[in-house]
Structures are given as C-alpha cells and as structure tokens.
Amino acid sequence: MTLITLLQCLLAPLPLTDSVIVDSNISFEQAIQGSTAPDSIIRTLTLVNVEYYSFDNRLHRGQIVVHRELEEDVRNLFHELRRQRFPVESVIPIRFDKPNNGTSMDTLNNTYGFHYRTKATFRTTQLSTHARGRAIDINPFHNPAHLRNGHIIPSRGHYAPGTPGTLCDTSSIVRYMRQQGWRWGGGWKSVQDYMHFEKP
Numbered sequence: 001m002t003l004i005t006l007l008q009c010l011l012a013p014l015p016l017t018d019s020v021i022v023d024s025n026i027s028f029e030q031a032i033q034g035s036t037a038p039d040s041i042i043r044t045l046t047l048v049n050v051e052y053y054s055f056d057n058r059l060h061r062g063q064i065v066v067h068r069e070l071e072e073d074v075r076n077l078f079h080e081l082r083r084q085r086f087p088v089e090s091v092i093p094i095r096f097d098k099p100n101n102g103t104s105m106d107t108l109n110n111t112y113g114f115h116y117r118t119k120a121t122f123r124t125t126q127l128s129t130h131a132r133g134r135a136i137d138i139n140p141f142h143n144p145a146h147l148r149n150g151h152i153i154p155s156r157g158h159y160a161p162g163t164p165g166t167l168c169d170t171s172s173i174v175r176y177m178r179q180q181g182w183r184w185g186g187g188w189k190s191v192q193d194y195m196h197f198e199k200p
Contacts, residue, residue: 074136091111112136
C-alpha cells in the first residue's frame with residue numbers, strides 16, 4: 001500500500017453507525033385508532049414527530065399526539081430534552097382508552113400525550129387533561145404518581161430523584177416547563193404525579 005493510499009484510508013469519512021432508532025412511525029389515523037374520543041376532540045389533535053436520547057445513549061425517533069395548540073411547545077420540549085441528553089425511554093401513542101390496565105404506561109416506560117380517559121389519580125368521572133391532548137407524562141416508571149392512599153401508578157414505578165430520566169422540583173426540565181406555562185404534577189399537594197405536565 002502506498003503512502004497516498006494509506007492517507008486516503010485514514011482520512012476517509014467513517015461509516016454512520018449511530019443511526020436513529022425508530023420507536024414509532026405511524027399515521028395520525030393509526031395513532032388514534034380505537035379511541036372513543038368524540039370528533040370534537042379528535043379534530044383538535046395533531047401527531048408530532050420527535051427525537052430524543054433514550055437510556056441506551058442512542059438517538060431515537062418517536063411520535064406523540066397532543067392538542068394542536070401545544071405542538072410548538074412539545075417540539076421545544078423535546079429539543080430541550082435532546083439538548084440536555086435527558087433520557088426518554090420511548091414516545092409511542094396510546095391507541096386505546098382502557099386506563100391503567102394494559103396501557104403503555106403499565107407495560108412500558110413510555111412517554112405519551114393524548115389518552116382519552118378519566119383522571120387516573122382521582123376517583124372521579126372527570127376527564128383527564130390527557131383526554132384533550134393537553135398533558136404529557138414522561139418516563140412513568142421513573143416518575144410514578146404517589147396517591148394519598150399509598151398506591152403508586154404505575155405499580156412498577158419507583159421514584160428515585162437524582163437518577164437519569166427522573167424529574168424533581170430542582171430538575172432543569174421542570175423549571176423549563178414551568179417557564180413555558182405548564183403545571184407539574186410533582187408539585188401538587190393532593191397527589192404527587194411526578195411524570196405529569198399539563199397546560200389546560
């Protein structure tokens with residue numbers, strides 16, 4: 001091998017090995033499939049493509065359904081999550097309504113927005129802000145809801161502030177979201193819903 005050939009090999013661009021991992025790539029129609037939400041709500045929703053670093057330290061691409069008024073907020077949030085390399089397990093739309101029994105919050109550490117259901121943390125028939133696409137839950141396993149009766153949602157959740165992917169009052173993501181006008185459930189008195197952000 002000549003010196004020139006050797007230099008060409010050394011200076012050649014490296015192959016791309018860190019390609020984006022696709023967690024969700026579906027249409028809006030597929031994302032709301034099975035939902036019993038009325039058309040008056042469905043018409044206000046949009047499907048947003050987002051990218052984030054997961055716990056494998058690799059870049060992932062997912063999708064989240066939210067109210068169209070919050071699309072820019074959501075894009076900015078995931079830009080901030082990516083900038084800080086705050087790990088997000090996955091972002092996959094929930095495609096059916098049954099609350100807290102077989103949803104991705106129970107079976108996956110999944111971040112999501114729209115989910116047509118009542119409030120999971122209270123005994124009420126009142127719709128959750130998720131039902132209108134105006135709430136986001138981030139890493140439910142790392143940021144579970146702690147109810148006054150001692151129950152934890154999801155049941156597999158474990159809250160350990162300071163660990164990657166976990167939100168607490170001093171987290172820069174919590175501060176950022178509050179600055180954007182979102183409310184954080186971890187600061188509530190009646191229930192500590194550490195995963196939850198909402199903008200009614």
